[in-house]
Amino acid sequence: DGGITQSPKYLFRKEGQNVTLSCEQNLNHDAMYWYRQDPGQGLRLIYYSQIVNDFQKGDIAEGYSVSREKKESFPLTVTSAQKNPTAFYLCASRLGQGHNSPLHFGNGTRLTVT
């Protein structure tokens, strides 16, 4: 079955370390997204990519970086510059450019930085 795989499910890091969250999809979707979810704050867009080798900043990109070298993969790096990195991170993808197509989400990575 096609879907989006995020790994790992739980991730623990020390303050000051960079960490990379994996997101892989086999849905042949063009667009991919990273969201951050904090309790009571809904979803906030970090980065998105419409096509391979291209990506744009979302609302809260500071302290994060991404790459899109392959259609299937959209890893997110949480750098030491991110002030409050502890959160639940969700990756999503979407087919094509039409506004009718829904997002497909992975099951998330819960990052804890101490």
Place this chain on the structure above:
Amino acid sequence: GDSVTQMEGPVTLSEEAFLTINCTYTATGYPSLFWYVQYPGEGLQLLLKATKADDKGSNKGFEATYRKETTSFHLEKGSVQVSDSAVYFCALVSGGSYIPTFGRGTSLIVHP
């Protein structure tokens, strides 16, 4: 810009009660509208969608009707179950946009 407003939660109901979660929106043009559900510790799943005015989306006993005149897309279910306990998100995508806009989510708690 686009925005989605959902009713504040949590919504607490007894099993078999009627559910309404309100969602209103502002958008340019004629957006597509979506409801997503998130169970604890998981990602979001598409629950239903509607792509034009007066369309009704439905799935698993949930329904929502795209009301252009009131810019609303309220989620309803006639008889909720304990297993419906989750967070529900209303969302839209405007024509020509790659960026979905989400509401803040409404937590539903159903007691036996």
